[in-house]
Amino acid sequence: MSGTPLTLTLATPSQVWFDAVEIVSLRAEDESGSFGIRTGHADFVTLLTPSVVRWTCADGxxxxxxxxGGVLLVSHGTEVSIACREAVPGDSLEGLETGVRGRxxxxxxxARRARVDQLQLHARAVRQMLRYLRPRAGSDGTAADSVGGMLP
Structure with a gap:
C-alpha cells in the first residue's frame, strides 16, 4: 500500500470542493482531539468538530x-472522504481566517436582511387586517360592520 497515493474528497451539499486530490497526509480534529492520516491508515469513520483540516500534497x-463539523471516512487505507455542511478552503491560515470572517x-x-423583510411583511399584514376590521360607513351615514352588515 505504500506505493498507492492517498486521495482526498471534500464535499458540501452544494459543491464538491476537492475530488480525489492526491495527498501525502491529512490532519483533522474530532471530539477526542487532533489526529493524522497517512497511506495505509485503518478504515474508520469519525465525526469532525468545527475546525481546520490540513493536508500536505506530494510537492510539499x-x-x-x-x-x-462533518463526517470523515477513511476507506481502503487510501481514500479520505469528508462530508460537511459548510467548507471554506484556503492556501494559508491567514487567507483562511479572512475567508471565514467574510463568510x-x-x-x-x-440574517439581518431576512429579519427586516420578515418585520416588513408582518407590518403589511397587520395594516391589511386593520383596514379589513375598520368600520366602513354605510350609504345612510351609519357605520357598517366588517362583513357588510349595518351596525345599530
Missing amino acids: SIHYCAVD HASEADA
Whole structure:
C-alpha cells in the first residue's frame, strides 16, 4: 500500500470542493482531539468538530479548509472522504481566517436582511387586517360592520 497515493474528497451539499486530490497526509480534529492520516491508515469513520483540516500534497504544499463539523471516512487505507455542511478552503491560515470572517459577516448580513423583510411583511399584514376590521360607513351615514352588515 505504500506505493498507492492517498486521495482526498471534500464535499458540501452544494459543491464538491476537492475530488480525489492526491495527498501525502491529512490532519483533522474530532471530539477526542487532533489526529493524522497517512497511506495505509485503518478504515474508520469519525465525526469532525468545527475546525481546520490540513493536508500536505506530494510537492510539499500545505492546504487548509475550515469545516463546520462533518463526517470523515477513511476507506481502503487510501481514500479520505469528508462530508460537511459548510467548507471554506484556503492556501494559508491567514487567507483562511479572512475567508471565514467574510463568510460569517455575509451570513450575519443575510440574517439581518431576512429579519427586516420578515418585520416588513408582518407590518403589511397587520395594516391589511386593520383596514379589513375598520368600520366602513354605510350609504345612510351609519357605520357598517366588517362583513357588510349595518351596525345599530
